[in-house]
Amino acid sequence: MRVSWARLGAAHEGLLPLLDAVERRRHDTIVDPATRDRFLLGCALSRLRLGERLDVPPADVPLRRECPHCGGPHGKPRLAVPSPYAFSVTHSGGLVGVAVCRGAEVGLDLEEADAPLDVDAAARTALAAPELTALYARPSAGRQAAFLRVWTRKEAVLKALGVGLRVPLRELRVSAPEEPPAVLSWPRQLTARPGVGMADLLVDGTHPASVAVTGARGVDVTCDDGTAALAAYVP
Incomplete structure (x- = not known):
């Protein structure tokens, strides 16, 4: 399983074309700039990492954000097509994380220390x-x-x-x-x-994070910094 981290400074307008119509509407309604940037980074980093695995352009990764209770566009994001991959997004303060797992459901959480x-x-x-x-x-x-x-x-x-x-x-x-x-x-x-x-993680040597995978005993995690990839992305 791979976990990618990004920092708030990686957000830029060049990432907006990665968002689909639902994500773009939600992005545009967020008033707080930091919250808006965290949402943008979570969408963009998810699409970059899933696109690598699905071998499709990031903007073409088919995602669904439908709430199972009310049908609104704020549920846990999932792939909209059958796939062995699941992913989870977390954000806190100036950090955003995305975990991608094959063959099991995954949950990722991060908190500012x-x-x-x-x-x-x-x-x-x-x-x-x-x-x-x-x-x-x-x-x-x-x-x-x-x-x-x-x-x-x-x-x-x-x-x-x-x-x-x-x-x-x-x-x-x-x-x-x-x-x-x-x-x-x-x-x-x-x-x-x-x-x-x-598995317990520590981001930047300070901020606690944890990842959970269903149907597993041990979790093998590879972490990487997605900040540079996002900052350098050109549609």
Whole structure:
């Protein structure tokens, strides 16, 4: 599996022709410039990496963004044609990531290590009781880093399963940050509980990220920097 990272500075108008009509409309309605650039980079990097595997021009990669619940164009992006490839997009602050996997569903999550965060409030929402107890057993200075590691693991798993945050995070329990990533208990809403393999990543030596793959025990990840490819892209 390949994970590509890009930085916000790689966004430029030359990437706009890569977007299809649905993506372009969504892009043009985003008011905040940084959010708009993150969306553009996620679309463009996905298309570049999938185009390489499908052997088609990036702009011709057939993507679908239909929400399975309301039919709106904001669901998890997927290939619109049968393909062995699945992918996942994440973004936080000045970073965007895309994971592409063959033969399994994949989820990728990234968080900024130094972003302002109310750890207490977030932990009460996201952590199971044993996880919360373990978090507060740590020195206060290390709690945000520990929480973000657990959070990225949970987000990656739920993205891989395609359920997002529609199930209680507190019922999805994962291993402690210092331990190899693993799911310890599942939310009761998930009647189908496939094996999930995970890997922890660290972007720029600082920002925690996690990737999860369904039907796997171990995850072999190759990471690369997609910033240069995006910055140099000419349609």
